[in-house]
Amino acid sequence: MKTSLFLPKELAALLLALVAVCGPAAAGELGDVLRAALDHPAVGARNRQVEGAQDDLSAATAQYLGRGSLIADRTRYEGQRVVGIYVPGQTAPLYKDDAIIRYGVSYALPVDVFGVIAASREKLKNNLAAAELLARQETLLRLHQAGNAYVRKQALQVQANALRIQRERVEASAERVRKEAELGRAAEIDVRLAQSEVARISADEARLKGILGETRADLIDASGIDPETGSLRIPVPEWNPLDADATLSARLAERRARAAEAGASEVRRNLLPTFSLGADYYNNKGGGGDMDTWSLMGRVSIPLDPGAYLRSSAEGARALAAEDDRRAALRAARHQIAALQSAYDSARADAEALEKEIAYRSEVVEVDQERWRLGAQTLENLLRQRRDLLDAQYRFADARARAAAAWSSAQVLAGTPPDTYIAQWDKP
Incomplete structure (x- = not known):
């Protein structure tokens, strides 16, 4: 036309x-x-x-801050167990029960030694x-x-x-x-x-x-x-x-x-050991009383995963x-x-x-x-x-x-x- x-x-x-x-x-x-x-x-x-x-x-950056969790559980055992922990020579009363309740908080902080994050x-x-x-x-x-x-x-x-x-x-x-x-x-x-x-x-x-x-x-x-x-x-x-x-x-x-190159680098770095710090605090109830416990830890994790290499x-x-x-x-x-x-x-x-x-x-x-x-x-x-x-x-x-x-x-x-x-x- x-x-x-x-x-x-x-x-x-x-x-x-x-x-x-x-x-x-x-x-x-x-x-x-x-x-x-x-x-x-x-x-x-x-x-x-x-x-x-x-x-x-933003979520990846927040990994540097670590992560924590609030915990509440009730565990029943076949027999009586110590509520909390037992320390030889402790002067505090020792509580025992077959049903123990725990309330607490746990926190872990990664140490990005090899740059995975x-x-x-x-x-x-x-x-x-x-x-x-x-x-x-x-x-x-x-x-x-x-x-x-x-x-x-x-x-x-x-x-x-x-x-x-x-x-x-x-x-x-x-x-x-x-x-x-x-x-x-x-x-x-x-x-x-x-x-x-x-x-x-x-x-x-x-x-x-x-x-x-x-x-x-x-x-x-x-x-x-x-x-x-x-x-x-x-x-x-x-x-x-x-x-x-x-x-x-x-x-x-x-x-x-x-x-893609950064993704490949991330996977390679995940093959190396990982380091982290941790802390937790629990209130343990049972046997008519309660006990507070806490801990600090350092952790090294070495991956043993053949699939990760592939x-x-x-x-x-x-x-x-x-x-x-x-x-x-x-x-x-x-x-x-x-x-x-x-x-x-x-x-x-x-x-x-x-x-x-x-x-x-x-x-x-x-x-x-x-x-x-x-x-x-x-x-x-x-x-x-x-x-x-x-x-x-x-x-x-x-x-x-x-x-x-x-x-x-x-x-x-x-x-x-x-x-x-x-x-x-x-x-x-």
Whole structure:
């Protein structure tokens, strides 16, 4: 289907009128659409995952403080036992009972000699950073979806107006040819030609309506809103140089590689002895009396778990795989930057060339329209010139939309802060 953004005279007047009415609010409306995309549920879900990662890191840090517990138990024995403890030579009464109740508190403090907790915190720090990058990526993807849908919708709306004006002009030409054919001053084939052109434009309008419906659905999915009145221009921000090392995908892969390495280090350190300090206090009741007991301890634990060695090997392999993924992501980022910049430059060049072509073809259509009115041009040639103009205008709109899409994709790749993204695309 070939549609357009501009037609001579009638559409030019329409554009001037609409820009006069809607121009000052254009930037604000696009900004509203983009800001609405920030409230997408998928963005909220990613932000919740960031909160979860922060809590994981806080929990790992809290391990340095140790952990305690309150204890209450009642134990029944087959015979009488000493309540509390027995110390030879003690002067306190000795209580015995076969049912003893204990109340107390116990506390253990780890001594992170080999850095197990430190390695765990390092892993979770990188997991948190990765979660934040994923949240930004999701936000930018929704902004990209909303912005592109907005641009496409505005272009399609103007194309629909262009087709409507073109249909009205062709219908007027068809009516004139029909009347002239009735008077014998025009061939019947010209009547059928004009009617077929009207039918073709009507079919284009029907297809355009379907595409517009899909685009509106995409816009609502991304932002939750579908503004009916908007700017008729397609904003195309200037290209900003990108560094592959600083791209979102490269940073995300780097954080994942660091987290995998820290996880492997944590598992390796768990193979070493662990040290801890402990203390407890109990009140023991039974035999008609009670006794308080307390203790302090230092503990060394040496793991003897063959499975732990296998898990260490597995985590090491995952760390190496994550490093390979990091290098692959960096290479892919370089390729994406080159491809997007090429697409952007190509689209901008196409738009500049097509703008000149539209000016030329507009003049040709006006001249041929007058020649046809005077009988010096055939209807077939006039309709062909109009179709060529429509095609150039459609390709012009498509080129600007492609440039905007390439720029937006580059911002997603770069991990541009959402506020900066909105400000750059929403310039008045």
